[in-house]
Amino acid sequence: MRQVRRTPGSWSVRLAVVVLVAATATTGCGVTRGDDGRDLLMIIPNSPGGGYDQTGRAAVQVLEDSDITGGSFTVDNVVGAGGAGAMTALVGRAGDEHTMMTVGLGVVGSTYSFASEYSLQDATPLAQLMSEPEGVLVPGDSPFRTIDDLVKAWAADPGSIAVGGGSSPGGPDHLFPMQLAAEVGIDPNEVNYVTYDGGGPLTSALLGEKIEVGFSGLAEFTGQVESGELRVLAVSGEKRYPEGILADIPTLTESGVDLVFLNWRGVLAPPGIGAARTEELIGYLEEMHESEGWQATLEDYGWTDDFKTGDEFATFIDEQDARVSGTLEELGLL
Numbered sequence: 001m002r003q004v005r006r007t008p009g010s011w012s013v014r015l016a017v018v019v020l021v022a023a024t025a026t027t028g029c030g031v032t033r034g035d036d037g038r039d040l041l042m043i044i045p046n047s048p049g050g051g052y053d054q055t056g057r058a059a060v061q062v063l064e065d066s067d068i069t070g071g072s073f074t075v076d077n078v079v080g081a082g083g084a085g086a087m088t089a090l091v092g093r094a095g096d097e098h099t100m101m102t103v104g105l106g107v108v109g110s111t112y113s114f115a116s117e118y119s120l121q122d123a124t125p126l127a128q129l130m131s132e133p134e135g136v137l138v139p140g141d142s143p144f145r146t147i148d149d150l151v152k153a154w155a156a157d158p159g160s161i162a163v164g165g166g167s168s169p170g171g172p173d174h175l176f177p178m179q180l181a182a183e184v185g186i187d188p189n190e191v192n193y194v195t196y197d198g199g200g201p202l203t204s205a206l207l208g209e210k211i212e213v214g215f216s217g218l219a220e221f222t223g224q225v226e227s228g229e230l231r232v233l234a235v236s237g238e239k240r241y242p243e244g245i246l247a248d249i250p251t252l253t254e255s256g257v258d259l260v261f262l263n264w265r266g267v268l269a270p271p272g273i274g275a276a277r278t279e280e281l282i283g284y285l286e287e288m289h290e291s292e293g294w295q296a297t298l299e300d301y302g303w304t305d306d307f308k309t310g311d312e313f314a315t316f317i318d319e320q321d322a323r324v325s326g327t328l329e330e331l332g333l334l
Contacts, residue, residue, distance in 0.1 A: 043101035045086035050198030056102035062293040082110030082168025094272040104265035109170025128266035130303040133237030137214040158190040164211040172263040236261035
């Protein structure tokens with residue numbers, strides 16, 4: 001456990017934090033109980049419908065459909081504080097060998113922005129599952145038709161354009177617009193950023209025109225993009241999506257903005273579980289990763305297969321923690 005966590009100081013970013021504190025939404029998946037008579041638990045650190053929810057539930061579905069664990073899962077959405085509350089809940093289950101939690105860059109950021117007592121390093125690393133680019137989203141009737149249209153208007157009066165994301169400060173949906181602003185010559189401290197606790201609330205804000213622009217992973221928005229309710233101006237990956245409705249969306253680099261930004265998600269277990277159980281849980285995820293069901297899931301969501309486990313994943317988490325804290329310091333937000 002870290003004894004001291006730094007928290008953002010006096011930010012001039014105009015920030016509206018929209019959170020539901022200590023709420024949980026629980027659904028059971030499957031009906032078969034494990035050999036030891038206990039269900040497994042998957043904690044999701046944000047609201048239903050968000051990226052963590054999609055990833056966690058997709059993993060649970062494949063694990064159950066392939067009967068990999070010999071048991072079933074209960075899925076708990078622990079909503080609030082951008083994932084920091086869920087992190088506290090996971091650490092509080094120390095020694096529980098039947099619990100896992102989806103995590104990612106957003107949870108790393110939330111541990112800073114909410115001055116969490118705990119970090120991802122306080123839990124047991126199991127596996128990184130995937131990575132994905134972010135997208136720049138606008139309502140279907142937005143006057144911004146290209147990323148260049150947005151940049152010109154944004155640079156002329158940064159505070160007049162409300163931009164939103166589905167993660168707390170320090171998370172991917174916050175870091176991405178801040179880095180984009182810096183890249184195009186806008187002071188990040190002038191950005192009018194509104195944070196929402198997941199993709200569902202962000203979708204409502206965009207469709208309700210409470211914000212002009214949204215930044216997020218795109219898997220949870222494809223329905224609205226397909227219907228024309230939302231449009232994507234650019235994606236932040238090195239390459240375009242290979243196929244589907246997003247395949248025609250240009251990258252930022254294609255559009256003349258020298259920025260590549262990737263988000264990721266993975267799975268932790270509580271601290272204090274035995275080495276044998278850790279290896280068993282990693283083995284479950286390795287078997288899931290090799291399954292046809294998971295490979296189809298990656299393709300369906302447009303996720304990049306970016307799988308690593310154990311010590312390699314632990315090192316990656318350390319790097320990501322440094323990435324977040326370093327970026328916040330560079331932007332003057334920490």
